[in-house]
Amino acid sequence: MAKKPTKPKAKARTARKANGKARASRKAAGKASAAQIADQSGLVLRDVCRGYGEEWEREEVLTDLSLDILPGQLTAVVGPSGCGKSTLVNLVAGFDHPDSGQILIDGKPVTKPGKDRMVVFQESALIPWQTAYQNVVFGPKLRGDMSPDQIKAEADKLFETVGLVEFKDKYPIQLSGGMQRRAELARAMINQPKLMIMDEPFRGLDAMSRELMQEFFLRIFEESRRTQLFVTSEIEEAIFLADRLVILSNKPAHVRAIIDIELDRPREFHMLSSTKAYEYKRAAMEILHEEALRNFKSSGTQSDFVEAFSARNE
């Protein structure tokens, strides 16, 4: 891992949060322009283990999971259902702690939730008693690290970006599923996170809005090149969006395979029907199918309950 000083020509917005040195891997440097990613940092998971339950009914969810999430890239994580994707999200976000192993962001260990890692949750986590606008400005207003004018300007810009200007003063319940997702994106982005964690963000949307959201999300990502960890259970979605596709094994999960997705950017929907995309899909499906078969042999439903329960009782 090479360390590079921040380039002066980095955007003013991103320069604010730059902390002098940033981690940029050899691989990533070749893909996105150096200036764009120089101030962003990757996330490193080293031999991360996490299990739940007492000894006799202990179930390991993650074992020796090692993964680099490269700066400026969109890393998509797929895996068989119930393989511990949500556990991974909780660990990276800092809501949960690994039993062993290390999670480093910027070379510093992750110990608690922080604004450098924003999560966009599966189900909408917009706060119901705040309007879309109040939701978006929640973080900066709370911390007071931006002046009120700055907050307003930034929020207005983001509402423009996500196309919700007329819906600023609506409560979440008045927004459609897709709008809620976009409001949540805006709420995450205003905090200038180093890493965005998307936990199956488009699940539950109808097919039409899902496609629209994917395209929309791509545009935002390709413009900002903010490091993304995108967890999904949809292979096609992953291939369409990702620079790297990480396939997790069946529970206990570790990284089963990594496929570099070398489709052009900006991505267009027609690229999904190219032979290249088809090859990626076939390869990924094969691995997933293998893992899913193993899942049937050793059913893991009971551990899902344990996981859900222990998360609830923290």
Next chain:
Amino acid sequence: MTDAVQSSHDTPFVVKRSRFRKLLDNKTLWRGVAALVLFILFWEVCSQAKPWFGFQVPWIGKIPPPSDVFTSWADVVQRPGYWESWYLSFFRVFFGFLIAQIIGIPFGLALAVNKYFRDIFFPPFEILRPIPPLAWVPASIIFWPTTELSIAFVTFLGAFFTIVINVLGGARTIDIQYLRAAQSMGASQWDLFRKIILPGTLPSIFTGAAVGMGITWEVVLAAEMISGGGQQSGGGLGFFIWSSYMGGSMPQVIVGMISIGIAGYISSSLIRYVGYVSMPWRRLF
């Protein structure tokens, strides 16, 4: 931010009409009025069945007809004692109710957010909770120097337990994702409490308040009947009914009953209104 909130009032959701016009167009209102009128007619006919048709309708036939009740009411409203009873009962209800809110809401929230607090205080709370408020009357009379305070205490108990249980339940069912989202954005424990737990519990607080208010009315009237109209605590609507019964005036008993119904309706409307105003995000359901 204030700009944002203000502009929401400009959104042309409804065509503006005068308040009076709106009231007249309100079908719900007219249905309610029609139901009341029909009910009173039915009651009148049933009560008067004996003189009018020569046979007695069971149950309702024994109750004085609404015409008698209204005559009696017209007489009663001229007496200051009746209005004093209204005032006294309202005062007792709201006094006990307010104290129950002031103590109950923080207590319930503390139970919800702090494990140690819950471990220590929940068991005794659960033992005291099933005791009906009226069972506290004798003890309460011994505890407190004046009858007025005893009544207030019993009233307080009536509302307190319901409020606490509702607040506790409400705070415990807040979606953990709201807390997590806020935590990621740098919220402190106090922020979490103020911005997430408290507003998230508001609906339950108002449910508890509405149920608690009902119980308070029940309790206060029973307490008034028991304590009687001594020098210290005269009157009250409960006592009004009791003394009318002792005096053998059945129409006046019914006047008392309806008065209580109206008083209860006013109280719960008040709570609903406060809830409506303080939870704008719930108006949209």
